[in-house]
Amino acid sequence: MHSTSSLSRRERLRETTIEEIKEAARQQMAEQGAAALSLGAIARAMGMTTPALYRYFENRDALVTALIIDAYHSLADTLEDALAPLPATDYALRLQTLLLSYRLWALQHPQDYTLCHGAPLAGYEGAADAIRPAALRTLKIIGFLLTEADAASPLHLPPSYFQPPAPVRETLEALQGVFPERDIPIPLLTFTIMTWIQVHGLIWQELSGHLPARLLQGGALYQMEVQLICQRLGLALP
């Protein structure tokens, strides 16, 4: 170990192989759907044999978990990039952009989105604890944005969010502890979760719901709902 860099040559090669495996997996998902993910096909595309993959991932589920975590990070990165160039105090614009970018990412990466939010496939025992930090980044982004907006000019929130029943308050306080960076007040955290659930619900219906296909396509209903969320908050253009 001579270690000018923190990674040895071997470790570097290993990392690139892992990336190549995941990239092949994503490629395959894009072509055949998230459910058709097969170790054999990945190995074949890489010119390897199947068992070799087990040197890099304990099993198929571990690979899926890694893909999910990557997907959540990719989503959060995209959201941050979308917010970065916007004026810092135009919170209405920021929130709208955030939510519309969320939908766009989902539509542009339907396989990843399905992997993240779909039902555990083929005996996949979700590694919830490993995934959670990546998943919560998105919630953080929405929550921090709302917190900043609220600090600038108090948002209109449902009065019930200020007096949650005891079990709700306890669980929300526990979730609060997950964001050590900044403090999201309980009412705002509640609204954040509800907004995220609403947004996700609309997108999931559009991607794989049982409603008539054309009902949600194009995102017109989605945009309407985003506007409504802003209105309810009392968020206006500055």
Add this chain to the structure above:
Amino acid sequence: MHSTSSLSRRERLRETTIEEIKEAARQQMAEQGAAALSLGAIARAMGMTTPALYRYFENRDALVTALIIDAYHSLADTLEDALAPLPATDYALRLQTLLLSYRLWALQHPQDYTLCHGAPLAGYEGAADAIRPAALRTLKIIGFLLTEADAASPLHLPPSYFQPPAPVRETLEALQGVFPERDIPIPLLTFTIMTWIQVHGLIWQELSGHLPARLLQGGALYQMEVQLICQRLGLALP
């Protein structure tokens, strides 16, 4: 064919066998989870060989589709049964009961709920048309209830729901045509969809989301949100 009944003896036996297959499938799902559904295990439990199942279902996906349709009907039946004994004009109570019953059914039949709303399996898109009528029963129940409540005393709806942009209006009118029994006005239909999406989102998070497990358990947040939905509608106890 002597046919006092509309089904011949053979057809009746066939029906019971089909029921037995689905029951074995549900049993297996309850024990091992929805993803572990296997034709071999079903046949084994019935004392048959695997290929025999193909006399009753074209393939595995067809069985899954049948299970999904059954599940949606079971859910809708449960909702109707929950509403039946309630006073016809206490719309606040009816809506609350409806939404709380929805969650209870989902928690009591998590495998069926997962089957209905989980990620679509490979090559599964074709089944959407077969599933839709059963899936829309639930939407109908919510929509009709809101329509009745609105007729008795106009509900408070977001103003934007009354002036949807053209593409939204078109797709909603198309969906309206799916309910020939009664006419659900566009604004109410919009609210119905949004309510259902919200409710489903909360439940799905509770069942298989990536948030901390205890956040949604117990349904305290769910109840709070149901109350909020009623408040926003201006629905009060009579």
Add this chain to the structure above:
DNA sequence: CTCATTTGTTAATGATATTCACTTAAATTA
């Protein structure tokens, strides 16, 4: 150079869905 570790291979196991050819049982028809 030597030895241990890493990375890959081939072969084998047991599970899966599905198809085919064949048999047996039942229902229909002559």
Add this chain to the structure above:
DNA sequence: TAATTTAAGTGAATATCATTAACAAATGAG
């Protein structure tokens, strides 16, 4: 009733999947 058509079920075979074990080649450290 006898003959014949139809349905239901079996067993063997195929092709795929994930996974494990035993072994060989490459690689890096001392």
